[in-house]
Amino acid sequence: xxxxxxxxxxxxxxxxxxxxxxxxxxxxxxxxxxxxxxxxxxxxxxxxxxxxxxxxxxxxxxxxxxxxxxxxxxxxxxxxxxxxxxxxxxxxxxxxxxxxxxxxxxxxxxxxxxxxxxxxxxxxxxxxxxxxxxxxxxxxxxxxxxxxxxxxxxxxxxxxxxxxxxxxxxxxxxxxxxxxxxxxxxxxxxxxxxxxxxxxxxxxxxxxxxxxxxxxxxxxxxxxxxxxxxxxxxxxxxxxxxxxxxxxxxxxx
Amino acid sequence: xxxxxxxxxxxxxxxxxxxxxxxxxxxxxxxxxxxxxxxxxxxxxxxxxxxxxxxxxxxxxxxxxxxxxxxxxxxxxxxxxxxxxxxxxxxxxxxxxxxxxxxxxxxxxxxxxxxxxxxxxxxxxxxxxxxxxxxxxxxxxxxxxxxxxxxxxxxxxxxxxxxxxxxxxxxxxxxxxxxxxxxxxxxxxxxxxxxxxxxxxxxxxxxxxxxxxxxxxxxxxxxxxxxxxxxxxxxxxxxxxxxxxxxxxxxxxxxxxxxxxxxxxxxxxxxxxxxxxxxxxxxxxxxxxxxxxxxxxxxxxxxxxxxxxxxxxxxxxxxxxxxxxxxxxxxxxxxxxxxxxxxxxxxxxxxxxxxxx
Numbered sequence: 001x002x003x004x005x006x007x008x009x010x011x012x013x014x015x016x017x018x019x020x021x022x023x024x025x026x027x028x029x030x031x032x033x034x035x036x037x038x039x040x041x042x043x044x045x046x047x048x049x050x051x052x053x054x055x056x057x058x059x060x061x062x063x064x065x066x067x068x069x070x071x072x073x074x075x076x077x078x079x080x081x082x083x084x085x086x087x088x089x090x091x092x093x094x095x096x097x098x099x100x101x102x103x104x105x106x107x108x109x110x111x112x113x114x115x116x117x118x119x120x121x122x123x124x125x126x127x128x129x130x131x132x133x134x135x136x137x138x139x140x141x142x143x144x145x146x147x148x149x150x151x152x153x154x155x156x157x158x159x160x161x162x163x164x165x166x167x168x169x170x171x172x173x174x175x176x177x178x179x180x181x182x183x184x185x186x187x188x189x190x191x192x193x194x195x196x197x198x199x200x201x202x203x204x205x206x207x208x209x210x211x212x213x214x215x216x217x218x219x220x221x222x223x224x225x226x227x228x229x230x231x232x233x234x235x236x237x238x239x240x241x242x243x244x245x246x247x248x249x250x251x252x253x
Numbered sequence: 254x255x256x257x258x259x260x261x262x263x264x265x266x267x268x269x270x271x272x273x274x275x276x277x278x279x280x281x282x283x284x285x286x287x288x289x290x291x292x293x294x295x296x297x298x299x300x301x302x303x304x305x306x307x308x309x310x311x312x313x314x315x316x317x318x319x320x321x322x323x324x325x326x327x328x329x330x331x332x333x334x335x336x337x338x339x340x341x342x343x344x345x346x347x348x349x350x351x352x353x354x355x356x357x358x359x360x361x362x363x364x365x366x367x368x369x370x371x372x373x374x375x376x377x378x379x380x381x382x383x384x385x386x387x388x389x390x391x392x393x394x395x396x397x398x399x400x401x402x403x404x405x406x407x408x409x410x411x412x413x414x415x416x417x418x419x420x421x422x423x424x425x426x427x428x429x430x431x432x433x434x435x436x437x438x439x440x441x442x443x444x445x446x447x448x449x450x451x452x453x454x455x456x457x458x459x460x461x462x463x464x465x466x467x468x469x470x471x472x473x474x475x476x477x478x479x480x481x482x483x484x485x486x487x488x489x490x491x492x493x494x495x496x497x498x499x500x501x502x503x504x505x506x507x508x509x510x511x512x513x514x515x516x517x518x519x520x521x522x523x524x525x526x527x528x529x530x531x532x533x534x535x536x537x538x539x540x541x542x543x544x545x546x547x548x549x550x551x552x553x554x555x556x557x558x559x560x561x562x563x564x565x566x567x568x569x570x571x572x573x574x575x576x577x578x579x580x581x582x583x584x585x586x587x588x589x590x591x592x593x594x595x596x597x598x599x600x601x602x603x604x605x606x607x608x609x610x
Contacts, residue, residue: 054561080567091560095491096580105576106566141584158566 004029004066005198006051006166012061013043013050020046022223023062028166030139033212035234037051038220039242044202045089047220048168052086053079067165081110083165087172091144091178100124100138103161110162127160133188139202149180156187166198167191173208181207188212207232221249261285263318265416266473268442269504270536278500278534280316281442281471283416285355285386291328292348292356292387294374298332299342302370306333308365310453311392313420314444314473323357323390323418331361334368334399343371343404343591350376350409352383359390364399364427371402371590376417378410384439388416395427397451402430404589406599409438411466425451425480432588434598435462435491440469447476449483449514456484461585462491463578464499464529471501474518478511478544487518490585492578494525504536507544514541520550521583525574579603 004027013021020043028034038044050057051064053076064071071079094102103124108115121138128135131153143151152172159167169188173181189211191197201208214231219242226248227233267280298304308331313320334340348358364370376387387409395401403422409415415438421429429447441464445454456476464470476485487503505516522531537546555577563573582602589595 052565054565056557056561075569076561077567077569080565086565088562088565092559094559094563094580096584097576102563102566105568105572107568109437109567109572174606212458 003065007065008017008051008062009064010062011050011059011064013046014058014060015046015056019060020146021050022227024223026218026225028198028200030165031192032215033192033199033201035201035209035214035217036220037203037217037234037237039246042220043049044220045164045170048170048200048202051168052076052084060158064233079110080164085159085162085164085167087167087169089158089170089174091143091151091155092226095141095144098139098143099142099157102142103158105199106158107161117153124161127157130160130190131157132183133157141214148175152176152180152184153187156184159191160194165195166195166200167210168200168202169200171204172206173203178207182210184208185211206238209234221245221247222253224249224252226252261287261322263317263322265319266471266502267316268473268502268534269475269506270538272534276504278532281500283442285322285388285416289323289326289355289357289388291326292358293328294330294346294348294358296330297345299340299344301335302340302344303333303335304331306361308361308363308392308394310457311394311420311422312446312448313390313392314417314446314475315416315418315442316444319416319418319444320390323359323388326386327357327359327390329359329361331363332362333463334370336363336365337367338365339539340370340371343373343594345373345594347375347377348387348389349379350382350385350387350413351379351445352385352413355386355388357388359392362391362393362401364395364401366396367398369400371404373404373589373591373594374408375406375594376409376415377406378408378413378437382410383415384412384547386414386416390418391420393421393429395421395423395429396455397425398427399424400428402432402590404432404594405434406594406598407433407435407438407441411437411439413438417441419445421446421456422448422450423454423456425453427454429456431458432459433460433584434582434585435464435470436582436602437463438468440471442471444473445475447485448479449477449485450479452480453482456482456486458487458488459585459588460487460491461582462499463582464491464497467495467496469497470499472500475504475506476504476516478507478514478516480514481511482513483513484509485516486490489519490521490581491523491530492523492569492581493531494578496526496528498530500532502534502536503548504538505546506538507541507546509540511541512543515545516555516571517547519548520552522552523577524552524554525578
């Protein structure tokens with residue numbers, strides 16, 4: 001097997017001097033869809049933030065290779081330009097910068113090329129349609145006054161426009177109603193199809209996975225990956241909970 | 254300028270309530286030529302708007318010294334609406350600033366009862382302009398129920414000194430909106446005073462600025478609440494970079510009898526470099542008990558969480574600051590009611606204003 005797109009080895013991460021992730025290993029190949037599950041406080045978001053390079057999350061050990069390069073040497077913006085994307089659980093509001101201008105700027109940074117406005121607008125409108133999103137949002141200030149659902153759709157709109165190699169979706173489905181989850185799932189499926197994009201989906205429920213083919217499921221408890229399997233593991237956990245895995249984590253301490 | 258040319262030292266932008274003298278914020282001292290050349294504007298007068306109208310003296314934010322000085326030589330234009338007239342198109346005055354000798358212009362607006370008017374003034378520097386001083390005075394009377402929006406665009410270019418005074422008196426139920434966009438200029442002094450004389454009259458000021466290099470912006474916004482249930486709102490948002498200096502004075506003055514009035518002022522300043530000088534005096538004066546005055550300020554650098562969010566989309570820190578700087582001006586430019594002017598200003602912001610050094 002050739003080198004995976006993402007290769008995480010023995011990753012240890014501190015937040016404010018407290019170790020949250022302990023020696024995590026994870027491989028994701030191009031085009032694969034991985035699901036990361038775990039109880040609240042297990043460290044799932046920490047993994048996402050640490051991979052994206054949030055300076056609050058201090059990597060104290062291990063290595064991360066992304067597309068053959070050492071990811072830990074790069075700043076967050078460099079990681080994004082290399083093809084990594086993080087969809088935020090709580091996207092931030094940016095007054096004064098429209099969603100459209102923000103994406104245009106990000107696309108120009110990602111591709112290193114000036115974006116032709118007409119083509120860009122056409123593309124944006126097309127992706128908005130997939131997400132059942134009113135195109136007028138594109139001219140509104142980024143996330144300002146957006147509902148929870150619109151904020152999540154705006155995240156997936158960015159995913160579709162930026163075309164990363166690997167997208168980490170941090171509870172993109174949380175707080176959404178059934179219809180919104182379905183729409184977001186459709187957007188994620190579109191990304192997979194268009195880009196053969198890899199996914200690491202952090203989630204508690206199966207709604208977002210409905211139209212996706214899951215390759216691997218990982219279970220993170222107390223900062224350690226304590227289980228894994230195929231797509232059926234998602235259903236198993238939804239049925240039986242994390243009890244078994246919590247016992248494993250305890251035993252490993 | 255030599256000593257004989259700069260014969261006047263004006264005290265401008267006087268703070269209505271004094272603070273410690275050693276802070277040097279109570280007013281600004283400006284040396285000006287004894288005389289100025291009249292500065293003519295290129296004017297687009299909308300259909301139905303009449304020239305003329307006599308106004309009683311109206312105080313402005315720059316103060317009486319400035320009034321006396323500019324009245325001597327300014328080229329004066331005066332307009333009046335008819336009662337109930339809704340003027341659909343804006344009155345546009347474009348001042349081409351070539352620098353050189355000090356130049357002055359004044360505009361008087363008499364908005365009759367129930368009328369509506371938008372006035373757009375563009376202080377536009379010319380390519381290859383010499384350093385110089387341009388002075389402006391705009392005075393308005395808004396009769397009962399009148400609504401006037403005044404947009405003033407400062408894009409004089411480097412090396413220019415701009416003095417800009419606005420004063421308005423509002424009768425009952427009148428509404429006065431001011432949009433100030435300050436995009437460049439070596440030193441800029443803006444004074445703006447609204448006298449909310451009539452009950453339920455209201456004043457809104459939206460101010461956006463970018464001050465960079467070693468430029469200076471000195472402002473004085475004053476809402477005088479005389480009438481009952483009057484409202485004022487002063488919002489200032491801007492960016493300072495390099496060794497720029499900015500002084501914002503914002504006063505909400507509740508006079509006796511202004512019962513039920515509300516005043517809000519808010520400032521949002523982003524400091525891009527440690528070498529900038531940012532001074533702010535929010536002032537709320539109360540001679541009436543039944544009033545509500547609020548002040549809020551956000552001064553500083555970008556929040557870390559916001560910075561990370563934007564970085565995570567591949568935008569580097571320098572570019573994020575550029576985007577945020579530009580966004581302050583763009584947000585205010587979106588308030589310009591005339592589409593052609595709005596797009597022109599946005600193109601200007603895009604092309605000239607926020608560039609990496």
